[in-house]
Amino acid sequence: MERKAPTTWKWLWVHHDGAAFAVQSRLHPGTGHRGPSGGLSLKLVHGEGSRRRGLLTGWQCGTMEPDGASSDQTEPRSAENKTHFKVTRFIMEAGVKLGLRPIPVATACTIYHRFFQATVAPAPYDPYLVAMAALYLAGKVEEQHLRTRDIINVSHRYLHPQSEPLELDSHFWELRDSIVQCELLMLRVLGFRVSFQHPHKYLLHYLLSLKQWTNRHSWERTPVSAAAWALLQDSYHGGLCLRYLPQHVAVAVLHLALQCYGAEVPAHTEAERPWWEVFSEDLTKAQIDQIVLDLIQIYTLDAEIS
Amino acid sequence: MDRDLLRQALGCHGPALLSLLRTEQRDNPDFRGLLPPGGPSPESLRGGPHPPAARKERRIDNIEIQHFIAKKADLLFALSWKPNASADLESNEENEDYYAVMPPLEQFMEVPSEDRRELFFRDIERGDVVIGRISSIREFGFFMVLICLGSGVIREISQLEITALCPLRDVPSHSSHGDPLSYYQTGDIIQAAIKDIDRYHEKLTVSLHSSALPPNLANTKLGVISSEELPLHYRRSVEVASTSETYEKVLHHSLGFANPSVVEFLLGKLGLSESSPPSLMRGLQSKNFNEEDFAFALRKKQSASWALKCVKIGVDYFKVGRHVEAMNEYNKALEIDAQNVEALVARGALYATKESLNKAIDDFEVALENCPTHRNARKYLCQTLVERGGQLEEEDKLLNAESYYKKALTLDETFKEAEDALLKLHKHMQVILYFLLTLFIKIQALIKTVGSGKLFTGYCVLFL
Numbered sequence: 216m217e218r219k220a221p222t223t224w225k226w227l228w229v230h231h232d233g234a235a236f237a238v239q240s241r242l243h244p245g246t247g248h249r250g251p252s253g254g255l256s257l258k259l260v261h262g263e264g265s266r267r268r269g270l271l272t273g274w275q276c277g278t279m280e281p282d283g284a285s286s287d288q289t290e291p292r293s294a295e296n297k298t299h300f301k302v303t304r305f306i307m308e309a310g311v312k313l314g315l316r317p318i319p320v321a322t323a324c325t326i327y328h329r330f331f332q333a334t335v336a337p338a339p340y341d342p343y344l345v346a347m348a349a350l351y352l353a354g355k356v357e358e359q360h361l362r363t364r365d366i367i368n369v370s371h372r373y374l375h376p377q378s379e380p381l382e383l384d385s386h387f388w389e390l391r392d393s394i395v396q397c398e399l400l401m402l403r404v405l406g407f408r409v410s411f412q413h414p415h416k417y418l419l420h421y422l423l424s425l426k427q428w429t430n431r432h433s434w435e436r437t438p439v440s441a442a443a444w445a446l447l448q449d450s451y452h453g454g455l456c457l458r459y460l461p462q463h464v465a466v467a468v469l470h471l472a473l474q475c476y477g478a479e480v481p482a483h484t485e486a487e488r489p490w491w492e493v494f495s496e497d498l499t500k501a502q503i504d505q506i507v508l509d510l511i512q513i514y515t516l517d518a519e520i521s
Numbered sequence: 522m523d524r525d526l527l528r529q530a531l532g533c534h535g536p537a538l539l540s541l542l543r544t545e546q547r548d549n550p551d552f553r554g555l556l557p558p559g560g561p562s563p564e565s566l567r568g569g570p571h572p573p574a575a576r577k578e579r580r581i582d583n584i585e586i587q588h589f590i591a592k593k594a595d596l597l598f599a600l601s602w603k604p605n606a607s608a609d610l611e612s613n614e615e616n617e618d619y620y621a622v623m624p625p626l627e628q629f630m631e632v633p634s635e636d637r638r639e640l641f642f643r644d645i646e647r648g649d650v651v652i653g654r655i656s657s658i659r660e661f662g663f664f665m666v667l668i669c670l671g672s673g674v675i676r677e678i679s680q681l682e683i684t685a686l687c688p689l690r691d692v693p694s695h696s697s698h699g700d701p702l703s704y705y706q707t708g709d710i711i712q713a714a715i716k717d718i719d720r721y722h723e724k725l726t727v728s729l730h731s732s733a734l735p736p737n738l739a740n741t742k743l744g745v746i747s748s749e750e751l752p753l754h755y756r757r758s759v760e761v762a763s764t765s766e767t768y769e770k771v772l773h774h775s776l777g778f779a780n781p782s783v784v785e786f787l788l789g790k791l792g793l794s795e796s797s798p799p800s801l802m803r804g805l806q807s808k809n810f811n812e813e814d815f816a817f818a819l820r821k822k823q824s825a826s827w828a829l830k831c832v833k834i835g836v837d838y839f840k841v842g843r844h845v846e847a848m849n850e851y852n853k854a855l856e857i858d859a860q861n862v863e864a865l866v867a868r869g870a871l872y873a874t875k876e877s878l879n880k881a882i883d884d885f886e887v888a889l890e891n892c893p894t895h896r897n898a899r900k901y902l903c904q905t906l907v908e909r910g911g912q913l914e915e916e917d918k919l920l921n922a923e924s925y926y927k928k929a930l931t932l933d934e935t936f937k938e939a940e941d942a943l944l945k946l947h948k949h950m951q952v953i954l955y956f957l958l959t960l961f962i963k964i965q966a967l968i969k970t971v972g973s974g975k976l977f978t979g980y981c982v983l984f985l
Contacts, residue, residue, distance in 0.1 A: 304804060311807050312815045316795060318784055358781070368819040380823035382830075419787035420621055420772060426791070427675040428626040430644045437526060440791045442597060445799040452802070462769065474583075475590050475597055476526055477533025481640055487631035493768050511589045517802055518592070 323353035324451035348397035414465035443472035467506035541591035621775030624758030649673035662688040669755040691728035828858035
């Protein structure tokens with residue numbers, strides 16, 4: 216395998232028994248990581264044997280550089296985090312514009328984060344294409360099916376504001392092809408495990424239980440539910456979903472929301488067990504604080520970027 | 522900006538938050554009014570002194586959180602975030618199928634009974650539905666020991682031994698005479714509405730009249746209920762008391778937890794919006810999103826543009842006389858965008874050329890509905906209507922023809938051809954009418970003459 220692939224080869228798929236396919240992608244020069252206007256049309260152009268697309272099993276996706284090439288992890292890591300932040304922002308905004316419900320949006324973000332966690336950094340995949348494919352896949356997983364045409368329209372408009380919708384030409388069909396191919400790639404990278412437990416259900420039940428326990432007037436006055444919900448959805452900008460259990464994230468978010476308004480759970484100090492332990496037995500205060508700090512970090516990242 | 526909320530937050534976090542707020546929100550006009558530079562000392566509104574030790578312990582984590590609160594204060598304390606009050610007014614039914622109905626939280630927290638009692642009497646309101654067992658019946662009413670609540674806040678009160686009195690006048694009578702209290706027995710489970718509360722003396726008065734219920738719960742049945750009708754949260758809490766399961770286990774065992782639409786249902790119950798979700802990120806405030814960027818609007822625009830391309834190709838075919846291909850293109854365009862005005866007008870013109878006038882008229886009418894200002898649609902419609910009228914006139918369906926001409930004229934008063942055609946038609950009809958009229962008179966005269974027996978004169982009249 217040559218060390219430095221020709222510039223048009225962007226992905227190298229290596230079968231576990233050594234056969235290699237190289238996939239050609241066409242990127243408009245100068246667009247760098249800009250999204251689907253560059254497009255990544257995958258065409259299997261070179262193969263050993265007669266394996267064409269559709270019969271891929273046991274693939275590993277990797278980059279051209281051999282492992283351990285990049286020694287300095289911190290610089291690219293923070294640049295990566297910023298990219299992921301921006302792209303998850305795109306996922307969430309596109310989710311609203313496509314009318315996606317909160318759970319599919321969360322699934323899309325989780326798929327996106329997991330994909331980039333599973334691939335070796337720096338990955339040569341166009342993050343916006345991955346995001347579009349994540350939205351498409353999440354819509355299917357959570358039974359709120361999206362049409363690729365809508366995804367393409369919204370993304371194109373997001374990346375090129377005020378532009379006209381795309382015409383039905385070969386460019387459009389290539390984009391559509393890219394999304395579908397990328398979706399297959401993502402499924403393989405994630406081992407077809409794309410169904411996740413999200414904190415949302417837990418948080419809503421906790422909120423309901425808490426609502427019954429507090430005085431109804433102070434509950435109406437204090438928008439704890441809205442704040443907690445906002446915090447939970449915003450948490451998907453970072454990788455909290457990957458690192459912590461859904462119940463723990465839900466409790467931490469609720470804790471932060473209560474702290475923001477200076478509200479306290481009634482009889483909190485007199486009770487035998489604190490309320491967060493009730494909701495999730497193996498959770499400690501230290502863990503909650505850690506999650507809250509991580510969450511606040513995400514917001515500081517937002518301030519840095521904008 | 523909500524002053525009370527702000528004061529509450531300040532009261533909890535102390536003066537450090539106040540100074541942070543001043544620096545972060547300096548430019549925010551709403552805050553300048555609330556936080557004068559001198560600064561009031563933050564009063565704690567929540568009653569009871571904070572033990573100073575507890576405050577100090579939280580201080581270390583709090584700095585990060587306080588920074589966060591200060592930065593996001595304009596979003597957190599904005600008035601637009603008030604939970605939707607109408608969510609509460611929906612029926613309080615605990616439907617197990619939609620979400621997991623949980624026993625009261627304090628049962629898991631194991632709150633001591635004095636605190637539970639105190640909080641119960643603080644939070645109970647008039648109009649709440651309570652369920653209890655009759656403990657004794659007197660001549661002035663009956664006493665019942667409360668076992669659970671049926672609406673409003675849900676609490677665990679069965680061990681607290683709270684009694685309530687239902688006076689005689691609040692017991693509806695079940696028969697026209699006799700003592701209404703004779704209907705009830707000790708040990709009956711009763712569902713009643715709270716009528717009066719004496720919080721200081723911890724005394725409750727209940728009523729069995731539905732007038733004591735708030736309007737949204739007016740359908741609740743008051744009076745004797747069976748143990749199957751006890752609310753689900755109470756039955757669950759009894760189970761938990763015996764098996765001492767954890768909250769999480771109860772949650773996972775509930776069927777409602779696995780409901781795929783549990784999130785949507787609970788969002789509605791809690792009053793949170795799904796279509797414009799709240800967010801604390803400045804860039805994600807959904808009120809800033811442009812309507813034109815949404816998928817639906819983009820799709821419409823795109824469909825219109827794609828359909829127009831097909832129409833153009835179709836028109837080119839039409840001009841060289843390839844009508845079949847042109848029709849195909851128009852149909853394709855209408856499949857992409859069923860209400861596309863240009864496609865409808867073009868197809869209508871094609872139908873008119875092929876003499877399928879009715880289909881043409883239908884297409885033009887739909888086009889005109891969608892876009893009443895389309896000049897071509899109007900013009901072609903008028904022309905086709907007149908043409909159709911002419912066809913009908915030739916078939917002697919004169920009244921039909923007249924209606925078509927009149928319709929054309931209502932669409933376009935200046936349409937000369939329609940006017941002329943209408944005049945001609947009227948003249949035609951006049952002639953016929955005149956003919957019919959004379960015939961009628963002649964027949965009348967004939968009848969008269971026949972009646973009077975003069976046949977010959979009758980025949981003469983007829984042939985005149």
